[in-house]
Amino acid sequence: MTPLPLRMDLLAVPKAVPEVRYMVRGWCGGVDAPDLLLCISELLTNVIVHLGEGTPVTLRVAGTCSGRVRVELSDPGPSLWPVLRTAGVRDESGRGLALVDALALRWGVEQGPSGKTVWCELRVPAGWDPPVCEPTGPGRAGVGLGGAGAGADPTC
Numbered sequence: 001m002t003p004l005p006l007r008m009d010l011l012a013v014p015k016a017v018p019e020v021r022y023m024v025r026g027w028c029g030g031v032d033a034p035d036l037l038l039c040i041s042e043l044l045t046n047v048i049v050h051l052g053e054g055t056p057v058t059l060r061v062a063g064t065c066s067g068r069v070r071v072e073l074s075d076p077g078p079s080l081w082p083v084l085r086t087a088g089v090r091d092e093s094g095r096g097l098a099l100v101d102a103l104a105l106r107w108g109v110e111q112g113p114s115g116k117t118v119w120c121e122l123r124v125p126a127g128w129d130p131p132v133c134e135p136t137g138p139g140r141a142g143v144g145l146g147g148a149g150a151g152a153d154p155t156c
Contacts, residue, residue, distance in 0.1 A: 005062030012047040012055040012075070020044060020059065027061070033125040035103045036061070036069060042096035043073040043118055051077045068105060068121040076115040 006027050010016050021037045028036070040059065047055050060072040084097050100107055100120050107120035 005060060008059045010057060010059065011053075012044055012051070012057045013053050014048060017041050017044055017048075024061065028125070028128055031125050031128040033128065035122050036071065036125060039071055039100050039103055039120050039122065040073075042100050043071065043120070046082060046096055046118070047073065047075050047077075050080055050082075051075055063124075064121060067124060069124055070119060070121045072117050072119040074112065074115055074117040078111060078115050081109050081116065082118055 006024065008020065008023065010020070021041060024037060024040060025033070040061075044057070044059070047057055055075055055077070058072075058074040060070075060074075062070055064070050082097050084101055086098070104120035104122055107118070110117040110119065
């Protein structure tokens with residue numbers, strides 16, 4: 001695994017989802033990280049479904065000062081924020097953010113000057129050295145929407 005935070009600029013298209021999972025799996029050095037890969041997949045899929053195929057996005061994965069892994073997905077849709085909802089038993093979609101909420105220690109949305117960033121923080125997978133610490137200080141606090149302790153990382 002590389003000690004540097006991971007950053008990828010890509011277009012949100014269906015074929016990008018397994019490609020990104022493959023690249024992140026390699027970046028993790030082969031360590032089993034299903035929660036990390038699922039959260040990345042769900043955040044990317046939400047952009048495809050709600051903003052449209054071909055939307056430019058930036059994915060970042062880094063360690064936090066409190067020893068967690070932070071996933072951030074930035075897109076140019078500043079007014080279309082994710083909404084945690086309960087999918088009915090017959091619904092064929094609508095569970096992605098519920099999965100992120102269940103797996104992440106916390107998650108939220110940050111408004112930027114030209115878009116938004118949806119983020120989540122997860123426990124570091126067993127056997128994996130977390131990436132370099134990335135503070136979540138001024139300009140990175142965001143709006144906590146879900147998970148325990150939503151909001152800025154108080155340890156930075």
